[in-house]
Amino acid sequence: MNTGVGKGRIAVIDDDAVFIEMMRDLVDGEGYELVTVPHWLEGVELLRDTHPDLIILDLMLGRGLSGLSVLEVLRADPALSAVPVILCSAAAPVLSKCGSSSIGTDAPVETVAKPFDVDNLLEVVARLLTNRSQQQARPGLCDVVT
Numbered sequence: 001m002n003t004g005v006g007k008g009r010i011a012v013i014d015d016d017a018v019f020i021e022m023m024r025d026l027v028d029g030e031g032y033e034l035v036t037v038p039h040w041l042e043g044v045e046l047l048r049d050t051h052p053d054l055i056i057l058d059l060m061l062g063r064g065l066s067g068l069s070v071l072e073v074l075r076a077d078p079a080l081s082a083v084p085v086i087l088c089s090a091a092a093p094v095l096s097k098c099g100s101s102s103i104g105t106d107a108p109v110e111t112v113a114k115p116f117d118v119d120n121l122l123e124v125v126a127r128l129l130t131n132r133s134q135q136q137a138r139p140g141l142c143d144v145v146t
Contacts, residue, residue, distance in 0.1 A: 008129045011035040011052035013043065013070060015062040023056065030122060040070050048079045054128055059089035071109070082107045084128040090114040
């Protein structure tokens with residue numbers, strides 16, 4: 001987890017400016033730093049440069065793009081593959097098909113339906129960031145000193 005950014009850095013990939021501003025108000029109020037990516041094609045490099053601790057990804061992006069396609073790109077990128085993702089969508093049937101999983105990596109993927117309960121979203125965010133921080137703090141086999 002990025003130690004210089006309060007509780008952590010959260011990237012939001014969504015084409016809805018109102019949702020992005022709502023997320024900005026929400027996460028800023030909780031001590032997180034927000035990075036916004038309204039057009040993910042131009043934003044992959046931004047994500048690599050900003051090293052988010054968590055990505056909130058809308059499943060229904062504009063221009064016919066699917067959030068699941070974006071997730072595949074993120075998981076294939078070595079710099080972003082370990083970052084936990086929260087999939088958000090107002091399309092509840094789509095979310096129920098996704099479920100919570102790791103989709104090809106050890107990084108968790110959670111689903112949250114829009115409109116969401118703010119407390120529930122913040123709980124998921126805190127849990128994923130805590131788990132990521134704990135995993136990064138664990139020593140590997142090569143780090144153990146005997």
